[in-house]
Amino acid sequence: MSGRDVVLVGCGRLGSAILEGWLKTGAVPPERLIVLTPSPKPASEMARASGGRVNPPLDQLASAGAVVIAVKPAIWRAALAPLLPHLAPDAVMVSVMAGVSVAATSEGSGGRAVVRLMPTTAVAQARGVAALWTDDANAAAVGRALFAPIADLVELADEADLHAATAVSGCAPAFVQAFVLALAEAGAAKGLSLDASLKLARGALRSAAATAETGEPLEALIDRVASPGGVTRAGLDAMASGGVSDLAAAAVEAAIRRSREIG
Numbered sequence: 001m002s003g004r005d006v007v008l009v010g011c012g013r014l015g016s017a018i019l020e021g022w023l024k025t026g027a028v029p030p031e032r033l034i035v036l037t038p039s040p041k042p043a044s045e046m047a048r049a050s051g052g053r054v055n056p057p058l059d060q061l062a063s064a065g066a067v068v069i070a071v072k073p074a075i076w077r078a079a080l081a082p083l084l085p086h087l088a089p090d091a092v093m094v095s096v097m098a099g100v101s102v103a104a105t106s107e108g109s110g111g112r113a114v115v116r117l118m119p120t121t122a123v124a125q126a127r128g129v130a131a132l133w134t135d136d137a138n139a140a141a142v143g144r145a146l147f148a149p150i151a152d153l154v155e156l157a158d159e160a161d162l163h164a165a166t167a168v169s170g171c172a173p174a175f176v177q178a179f180v181l182a183l184a185e186a187g188a189a190k191g192l193s194l195d196a197s198l199k200l201a202r203g204a205l206r207s208a209a210a211t212a213e214t215g216e217p218l219e220a221l222i223d224r225v226a227s228p229g230g231v232t233r234a235g236l237d238a239m240a241s242g243g244v245s246d247l248a249a250a251a252v253e254a255a256i257r258r259s260r261e262i263g
């Protein structure tokens with residue numbers, strides 16, 4: 001892959017985040033970047049301004065070593081079809097799509113090798129996390145080269161695990177943010193101004209993330225905040241009796257079900 005172009009197909013929520021991460025870190029030099037997008041996006045314009053190519057003639061795809069598929073699972077076949085005749089046989093397909101299997105992606109891309117990743121949008125800040133699975137060693141190396149600079153990689157033993165990995169990583173920032181929003185609304189219901197409550201809750205989210213990044217076990221981090229017999233413990237007990245574990249399990253279960261459906 002070294003020295004070959006990288007094609008990004010789709011520059012929406014996740015595609016833009018990936019592009020921003022690459023531009024920020026230099027993981028993919030802009031002169032090697034080809035972005036395919038039906039409409040200009042701030043990230044694609046940033047790539048263009050840095051020397052990347054946006055929607056060039058398709059014959060330029062011939063030198064690509066990797067094609068990152070960042071379109072919706074419902075349209076990937078239609079999006080790829082016009083590109084396939086222009087791609088080298090050894091171009092690796094790098095799918096970040098939820099649900100779509102390696103076998104289906106390979107079959108729909110002329111039998112090319114495929115690696116699947118499930119990143120979070122914090123790849124934009126080069127602080128994402130991404131599950132990775134493939135059965136092809138070269139494709140794995142390509143996936144690592146593209147994503148290790150912008151995400152912590154978690155390599156899975158089994159492709160089926162990607163459904164659960166999607167729930168606990170790709171989707172989970174939104175789950176956590178929804179909880180923090182609910183906390184802020186609960187604070188406002190108890191007399192804080194909504195503005196103050198939102199600022200406090202966002203700060204708490206940032207604080208939780210900063211301490212989590214130390215790598216210490218989550219139980220230890222929780223214990224450090226929860227003084228015995230204190231205020232946090234009272235709140236944690238209320239969360240447990242309110243079924244917080246069941247709520248998390250329901251979110252994961254629903255996301256897994258949907259991931260299986262859309263594949």
Ligand SMILES: NC(=O)C1=CN([C@@H]2O[C@H](COP(=O)(O)OP(=O)(O)OC[C@H]3O[C@@H](n4cnc5c(N)ncnc54)[C@H](O)[C@@H]3O)[C@@H](O)[C@H]2O)C=CC1
Pocket residue numbers: 009010011012013014015036037038039069070071072073075078079080096097098118119120121170171
């Ligand atoms: N948003 C997220 O946090 C995550 C998304 N994903 C996956 O990433 C993929 C994209 O999701 P989002 O970015 O959320 O969707 P999105 O709808 O924001 O982006 C999809 C983009 O594809 C573009 N597109 C449509 N037809 C195209 C074509 N023929 N060629 C090139 N681009 C085309 C659209 O203009 C759009 O900007 C999905 O498969 C999803 O499962 C995976 C992990 C996280």
Ligand SMILES: O=C(O)[C@@H]1CCC=N1
Pocket residue numbers: 098166170171
């Ligand atoms: O909501 C979705 O379908 C995508 C996949 C994981 C996160 N966002």
